[in-house]
Amino acid sequence: MGKVICAGLGPGDPDLISVKSDRTIRGARHLAYFRKKGRPGQARTIVRDMLRDDVIEYPMEYPVTTELHFDSDAYKQLMIDFYAEWADKLDALAQDHEVVVLCEGDPFFYGSFMHLHTRLQGRAEVEVLPAIPGMVGCWNALDMPFTWGDDVLSVLMGTLPDADLIEHMGRADALVIMKTGRNLPRVRAALAQTGRLDDAWLVEKGTMPQQRIAKLADVADDDCPYFAIVLVHGQGRRPEADG
Template identity: 55%
Template sequence: MSVGTIHGVGLGPGDPDLMTVRAHRLLREARYVAYFRKAGRTGQARKIIKGLLRDDVVEYPMEYPVTTEIALTDPEYNRRLSGFYADCAAHLLKLAQSGKDVVVVSEGDPFFYGSFMHIYERVRDQVPVQVVPAVTGMSAAWSATGEPITWGDDILTVLMATLSEAELSKRMKSTDALVVMKIGRNIGKVCAALKAAGKFDDAWLVEYASMPEQTVQKLSAAQGRAVPYFSIIIVHGQGRRP
């Protein structure tokens, strides 16, 4: 029996029109489709592919056992997620080893802070795996501001808002252009770090980049309110140009 392939397919930032031709083709043809989601939710990836799947598709929703209920530093967080990814990988391996191709969809790009990476590491040496890259959420965010993110020799730094305020501030000070992701409840810490780095007044907040709910505003205008998970902070570089 021939072995199937696991396809890690990036869907892009949210707008189905920004999906690659290859991703679209694989989804149209897929008999088995897997996607991540929070328990009890449809999941953003599943929303993006609505209407693309064949009538006889077999879906495999992979529901996170924990998201924000436990601190990232708690050993229980990693223990639960490790078991979850192992179970998901085992299921996908079983399908592929029985000769079935499986499409695992990811928001954004599969190799850019995506959950698919944890599956990839567990299956890559056992069955064929193909990764389909995609437009990242940060690309959509800086495009939404209407300004280039980097000029000339600008250095671009991508930071996770889950870092400590001191670490955020240190790295913000040493870069020209900046992207901050995974903001959510960390918005206060990020704002404080930007102020310490002297970059707060230049920062933009983009929510739901490329999605119908998209908003774009200076970060200073959003102070004092909560921001959604799909939020990205942008500071544009101002480097060399002809």
Template identity: 35%
Template sequence: MGSGEWGVGSGQGHPTPNIQHPTPGKLYGLGIGPGDPELLTLKAHRILTSVPVIAYPTMESGKVLARAIVADFIRPEQLEVPMPLPFSVERSSQPYYDTAAETIAQHLAGGRDVAVLCEGDPMLYGSFMYIFNRLADRFDTEVVPGISSTFASAAMLGAPLTYRNDVLSIMPATLDEDTLRDRLAVADAAIIIKLGRHFAKVRTILDELGLLSRALYIERATMPNQQIRPIADLDPADVPYWALILVPSETRPQ
């Protein structure tokens, strides 16, 4: 009997089998872009179609936007792990991320690679960052960049963002009114994300600062239901969370 098959017993003279622990799996934070499946990178596609486990956030409404973007690339034999996450400010997301991270950790500990889908780029307001913070120090982790909706929106709007020494500011509409006004007042160019119910506040501030004429609105950039509409025509009640306002630079170099 080979020495690699059995170990020494615990002092009672009986051999015991060595327990072979699997090599832990690798965690991938997979940026899958803003919505158009053709904007998925070659690297993201390779990993997406080869890992045994795919995890993705689900909304309280039951919608699964991240999975829908790459649905045509998912193979039937791949195990899927939905991660229910609250998107309302009234509910803390911490316990939900704790639960999702622990489920993913169990797969990784079992030797299975896991790709966590993240719309846009994982490290720019991405949901994967919270999984990363919980697991990256325990498991081998690789982050695959994706095209952010902020920059895809500039392309869809045909609006150059910055020239030369311009400084671009990306800010969430969820900021309080005074902070948002102060930051917009000094921005060369700005992208305001997470509009939703904060749209009316943002529109008022842009008007006060004389920026409304430069501001451009887009929702669900690159998706089949993308809309580009004049800000003046918008009903605040109809503006979704997945909308942003872009304020391009005034610089026009020759």
């Protein structure tokens, strides 16, 4: 069997890539990465100064973005076919070569590579190189401790139904809300209903040169990319000297 290595890229700053992933990417002769059609791809942009001159690239272009609802049967079938096609391509390529697949954040934390990982089991050897999740880079960009003592942290998707958002927000101490974008009005409303809006921050492109930090209450509903992250800090138990 051949070998496919998925290299986690971390939150976006190339200096935060692990030593092992850095070494693997710099040595890669065959390199695959996800991207939207017509875009260079965030993963490819992060590693642009790290690649060898003779690298052979395999852009894995998503078949859809926002044209279809993510929960529709048509969307699901397109994505199933997309991942099946690329699992076949990587499997065939890895019979003769080591293939490095780039993945933003940590590959096993909501990463697209998970869908290829499951399809490659028993076909090719697969190695996954862990990385700092994007949310960690974002909360460090705020320069404040994110959880204290017994704080409960919940990671939510902005695509969740309103009732689920409200339920989880009401129970958790610290919040990370991903996949915001056009879901921002619903996320904002749920935070307001649970009394958390005034404590919420939005971080876009955390740790990258284009990083933007803003209080969520000051951000317009149409001014939020899909991959921006909303954060609410925990305020739990801490030593008395810390306040």
